[in-house]
Amino acid sequence: MSSELRDLYQEVIIDHAKHPRNFVKLEDATCTAEGFNPLCGDQLTLYVKLAEGVIEDIAFQGDGCAISKASASLMTTALKGKKQEEALALFGRVHALLTEGPKGEGNLEGVGKLAALSGIWEFPLRVKCATLAWHTLRNALEGTGPRISTE
Amino acid sequence: MTAVQSVTSLGLAHGQVGRNDAADFDVERVRQNFPILREKVYGKPLVYLDSAATSQKPQGVIDAMSRFLLKENANVHRGVHYLAERATEAYEGARAKAQRFLNAEHVHEIVFVRGATEAINLVAQSYGKKHVGEEDEVLITAMEHHSNIVPWQMLCEQTGARLRVAPINDDGELLLDEFERLIGPKTRLVAVTHVSNVLGTINPIRRIVEMAHAQGARVLVDGAQAVPHLKIDVQALGCDFYVFSGHKMYGPTGIGVLYGRSELLEEMPPYQGGGDMILSVSFEKTVYNALPYKFEAGTPNMAGAVGLGAAIDFLTGLEHEALAAHEEDVLAYGTRMLSAVPGLRLIGTAHAKASVLSFVLDGVHPHDIGTILDREGVAIRAGHHCAQPLMRRLGVPATARASLGCYSTRRDIDALVASLGQVRELFQ
Numbered sequence: 107m108s109s110e111l112r113d114l115y116q117e118v119i120i121d122h123a124k125h126p127r128n129f130v131k132l133e134d135a136t137c138t139a140e141g142f143n144p145l146c147g148d149q150l151t152l153y154v155k156l157a158e159g160v161i162e163d164i165a166f167q168g169d170g171c172a173i174s175k176a177s178a179s180l181m182t183t184a185l186k187g188k189k190q191e192e193a194l195a196l197f198g199r200v201h202a203l204l205t206e207g208p209k210g211e212g213n214l215e216g217v218g219k220l221a222a223l224s225g226i227w228e229f230p231l232r233v234k235c236a237t238l239a240w241h242t243l244r245n246a247l248e249g250t251g252p253r254i255s256t257e
Numbered sequence: 258m259t260a261v262q263s264v265t266s267l268g269l270a271h272g273q274v275g276r277n278d279a280a281d282f283d284v285e286r287v288r289q290n291f292p293i294l295r296e297k298v299y300g301k302p303l304v305y306l307d308s309a310a311t312s313q314k315p316q317g318v319i320d321a322m323s324r325f326l327l328k329e330n331a332n333v334h335r336g337v338h339y340l341a342e343r344a345t346e347a348y349e350g351a352r353a354k355a356q357r358f359l360n361a362e363h364v365h366e367i368v369f370v371r372g373a374t375e376a377i378n379l380v381a382q383s384y385g386k387k388h389v390g391e392e393d394e395v396l397i398t399a400m401e402h403h404s405n406i407v408p409w410q411m412l413c414e415q416t417g418a419r420l421r422v423a424p425i426n427d428d429g430e431l432l433l434d435e436f437e438r439l440i441g442p443k444t445r446l447v448a449v450t451h452v453s454n455v456l457g458t459i460n461p462i463r464r465i466v467e468m469a470h471a472q473g474a475r476v477l478v479d480g481a482q483a484v485p486h487l488k489i490d491v492q493a494l495g496c497d498f499y500v501f502s503g504h505k506m507y508g509p510t511g512i513g514v515l516y517g518r519s520e521l522l523e524e525m526p527p528y529q530g531g532g533d534m535i536l537s538v539s540f541e542k543t544v545y546n547a548l549p550y551k552f553e554a555g556t557p558n559m560a561g562a563v564g565l566g567a568a569i570d571f572l573t574g575l576e577h578e579a580l581a582a583h584e585e586d587v588l589a590y591g592t593r594m595l596s597a598v599p600g601l602r603l604i605g606t607a608h609a610k611a612s613v614l615s616f617v618l619d620g621v622h623p624h625d626i627g628t629i630l631d632r633e634g635v636a637i638r639a640g641h642h643c644a645q646p647l648m649r650r651l652g653v654p655a656t657a658r659a660s661l662g663c664y665s666t667r668r669d670i671d672a673l674v675a676s677l678g679q680v681r682e683l684f685q
Contacts, residue, residue, distance in 0.1 A: 115683045147641040169654040171624035
């Protein structure tokens with residue numbers, strides 16, 4: 107099996123895909139958004155409970171491939187307790203990691219467990235799967251509309 | 258052999274078609290015609306199992322298009338010079354090939370379009386707008402591709418007509434009793450796929466046409482997935498419209514055919530206005546051209562039509578019974594081998610089926626299957642296959658789909674099954 111495949115489907119990814127964290131509907135969410143990847147039919151609903159600019163709780167539900175599920179799951183674990191600006195700044199770093207790869211260790215700085223996403227850049231067709239949750243997050247936080255699409 | 262007969266033979270073929278027919282078909286020789294099959298992907302031999310998305314192109318098609326552009330290119334139906342005449346001959350020659358290919362009664366019943374999608378939109382906006390009114394109904398099936406859903410939804414929105422959907426069973430077969438019940442005096446049009454792109458189901462078009470005509474409804478058949486596999490005879494089928502794309506039957510993209518019965522096309526208004534579709538134009542009044550040119554506004558896809566003509570030559574050059582037996586053999590082998598893969602469930606198990614193996618694997622999303630297979634050189638489609646309502650009916654968000662062409666072999670199936678082992682290794 108190719109090493110790129112091993113890098114893509116790291117253990118952390120498989121684990122989060124099979125057992126997604128925070129995979130529930132948040133009844134007391136203050137903002138929600140729905141994300142679609144029309145190319146493949148991936149769909150997720152993101153729930154965020156925001157209090158004074160801090161993400162007190164965050165969860166998601168939906169259907170998708172291992173990459174989109176694991177990315178959403180990892181995102182929710184990384185963002186609990188973070189300030190809104192910190193969350194968006196982290197999106198910037200994750201986006202660089204997804205599109206440019208680790209670039210030595212440069213793009214791995216400050217991403218913590220999200221480093222598991224470092225193999226995806228070698229599969230350009232799958233980058234959208236990984237960014238879906240993050241685009242949906244930005245939409246939920248910025249309230250730019252109820253739906254986001256990666257197309 | 259008519260399409261109806263070939264449906265029966267394919268339908269009964271599981272274990273029944275003589276091995277001799279399949280053995281008569283020299284697949285290795287057929288494969289020689291497709292240069293792309295010699296390509297390597299990530300250092301591995303290409304195993305192309307995505308022909309339902311688009312088929313690969315034989316050398317004859319590539320050469321015909323190249324020859325046209327190198328030696329014959331000029332605008333058709335216009336010039337008086339040598340090349341204009343050659344180009345017009347080549348373009349109209351392709352139309353005559355399409356007529357024979359479908360066994361249409363008249364050559365002017367063949368309208369060149371961009372593909373099946375454009376053909377359906379043309380019928381919806383031209384025939385539909387004229388004949389479908391408020392309170393009327395258009396009937397489709399639960400297994401249609403978006404291209405045979407959305408144009409009718411648009412028409413219904415414009416006219417106030419109602420779109421009705423005939424249900425299918427869990428094997429992916431149309432429920433004919435329900436279908437018949439849904440056709441009534443309000444039904445103006447029935448639009449149905451000949452072969453499902455997701456399930457491979459072959460629909461009994463002749464019976465559907467009989468049911469529809471008994472109620473005075475017209476029938477459009479989406480033949481995009483049927484033309485590469487079945488022998489089509491529009492007169493035997495009795496349908497009013499038959500549409501297909503070139504690129505799924507070994508021809509180029511951007512060219513397809515709308516067949517319509519002469520008397521229907523005659524009284525339909527033009528779909529688009531422009532050059533070539535007129536006899537005379539003044540600012541007061543324009544007189545439209547005769548069939549089929551009334552529906553071919555603007556300079557057409559000439560090289561595409563020539564390529565389609567070459568694809569028809571290629572396909573009709575294969576002995577049809579032997580081709581059908583070969584494809585049935587690979588499909589039956591694939592069905593057997595995939596059924597033996599632990600945790601795999603085939604989606605689409607109709608009795609009459611052609612060339613599609615859709616499946617889901619426990620605990621693994623089809624996209625992940627697609628990516629892992631790709632690294633083994635195995636090209637399949639993963640997703641909703643432009644049939645989201647069907648996915649909802651089947652209760653799956655997506656499927657993995659291996660689809661076959663004339664060049665597919667049992668070896669391809671073996672490579673598919675072997676690479677599914679890698680999926681299990683990663684996801685265990």
